[in-house]
Amino acid sequence: MGVQDHLQNAFYIGGEWVAPSTTRSFELINASTEEVIGSVPEAMEADVDRAVAAARKALESGAWAQATPNERAEIMHRFAASLAKRSDAIARAVSVQNGMPLAVSTGLEGQFGAGLMQYYAELARSQGTDEVRPSQVGKETRVSRDPIGVVAGIVPWNFPVTLALSKIAPAMAAGCTLVMKPSPGTVLDSYIVAEAAAEAGVPAGVVNWVAADREVGAYLVSHPGVDKVAFTGSTAAGRIIARVCGELLRPVTLELGGKSAAIILDDADLNAVMQGLPQVAMLNNGQTCFNCTRILAPQSKYEQVLEAMAGLMGALKVGDALDADTHVGPMASALHRDRVQGYIEKGKSEARLIAGGGKPGTDRGWFVQPTVFADDHNNTTVGREEIFGPVLTVIPYKDDADAVRLANDSIYGLGGSVWGSDPDRASKVARQVQTGTIGINGYIPAVGSPFGGVKASGLGREFGPEALSGYQQYKSTYVMG
Structure with missing residues (x-):
């Protein structure tokens, strides 16, 4: 119909x-x-x-x-x-x-x-x-x-x-x-x-x-x-x-808008995080206001997280939106694709590119490769501005207090997530994040609960x-x- x-x-x-x-x-x-x-x-x-x-x-x-x-x-x-x-x-x-x-x-x-x-x-x-x-x-x-x-x-x-x-x-x-x-x-x-x-x-x-x-x-x-x-x-x-x-x-x-943070605690199951992260950070090809596009990783596991992130992005299938197997489709317009690619080029001069950064091998369509930047200390353009595309930054933190500080160091406050094996600890961290909504070991808005932002x-x-x-x-x- x-x-x-x-x-x-x-x-x-x-x-x-x-x-x-x-x-x-x-x-x-x-x-x-x-x-x-x-x-x-x-x-x-x-x-x-x-x-x-x-x-x-x-x-x-x-x-x-x-x-x-x-x-x-x-x-x-x-x-x-x-x-x-x-x-x-x-x-x-x-x-x-x-x-x-x-x-x-x-x-x-x-x-x-x-x-x-x-x-x-x-x-x-x-x-x-x-x-x-x-x-x-x-x-x-x-x-x-x-x-x-x-x-x-x-x-x-x-x-x-x-x-x-x-x-x-x-x-x-x-x-x-x-x-x-x-x-x-x-x-x-x-x-x-x-x-x-x-x-x-x-x-x-x-x-x-x-x-x-x-x-x-x-x-x-x-x-x-x-x-x-x-x-x-x-x-x-x-x-x-x-x-x-x-x-x-x-x-x-x-x-x-938003520039939400996903806080990966040092006790989190990294495999479980990588399974849930695409929906939390890359939903709708990254074109979602509440996406957690800043990944905060503990310094003690930073390289492990980077390796897992690079593998995750490389495994996502980029293709026609009507293909049932597609994970990442095109951007919504040529103008928006160019905007996202402009951010990626800027990011290459600010941080370390660990995945993506180019255009998939397609002749037609407004596609952008899923892209991840590392060594971002929350003070770069790609780490602070809303890109609205499949572009993530991975930021190291020292301890829980530092993770909360970094999560709150943003003009935005719409979404967010905390990942860890101890529910009480994850909840304590989540309560300190200045945001309108946040998830623990996942994130999806619920019809019966208020959704919106602060700041x-x-x-x-x-x-x-x-x-x-x-x-x-x-x-x-x-x-x-």
Whole structure:
């Protein structure tokens, strides 16, 4: 089940497939082959205006505005079922566009979103609306949770479906409506999600999709009809959005960049570490914000870790994203590949290259060899800046306190991991790392727990009840007698 060709010439606004305001379009390219696979319309300000108006109408009148939490939950469960039917098509669309290996996209893009929708449907049902609290000066206080309003959701290209639904699901659970702006490089998947919403009977205007460039995206962020912005992307772009929302006093959630550390303790089973590290440090070809791209290794085992890392990187299969055996696919665009290769060239002058550093032997596709640098003391460009590719640095440390110091010596604080055989010791180290999330002997975000960062890694949280709260505004009604 894929995207119907005639729908790719339209936007999904107000529950209908509508013609764009201009003939401008985005060309979509297969990251593994560099072949053109289609085009989709590019939204202008007039298209955004129409989408925001549709979202506002759905928020203030009609079936969605009057829906109870139970009724919203039923709609969301139907949406989840429609998404699940399209899981294979979603996974393939993402892998073709951004190079995510099919083995990864099948679970994290094709299936994860339906689970998100189900989780928030049940959360909406169980939470209800009003809560009665005792009052010290009157009879009682009724605390209501109202939808925050029209949400502008801005989604990047690396996990386009999961990151879209991580905004759509809690926002719908809260009773909000949304205008979603996908990245120009990954738009086909949003058409499939929109088809699922239409099939599920999601009321008109609840979720609207308009693909646009940065300039029109900025127009959406500052639009007077928007009540909240939910953004996932680079820290640089997040700072700009934060400034705009600060001036407007507009609530904003920012899930931004990272340069997380994987701390290998001296009692860790190195074989187990190497088995788990690819998912923790190289997920989606390194194009994941929470990847642990700084590997902190004890000085006493530093050379052993380097040898194991070199062997691990050399064993990873680089190839077409749609090949089920591929471990590392291409970068999402030619521009991004060039950016990653630029970092690698810079790293060669700063640190010791122990694996990769070049281009795989392929004629086409935006591929980069999995690359590892050693002798980095956390003060190099490749050791401090987010590269967003299959590039790791291995940094030696003296003791646990030194490992924590190095892990915290970063402007970011999004993910992280600690590897060791003593759970208590690993937990003690993990508690000292300044980050929003961290794993012990592995790492993967959980739907029911808050995900987000500290420092330059963002504001607010996604997943868990905490995300739902971010799409609600609280109102206290004081009953005096």
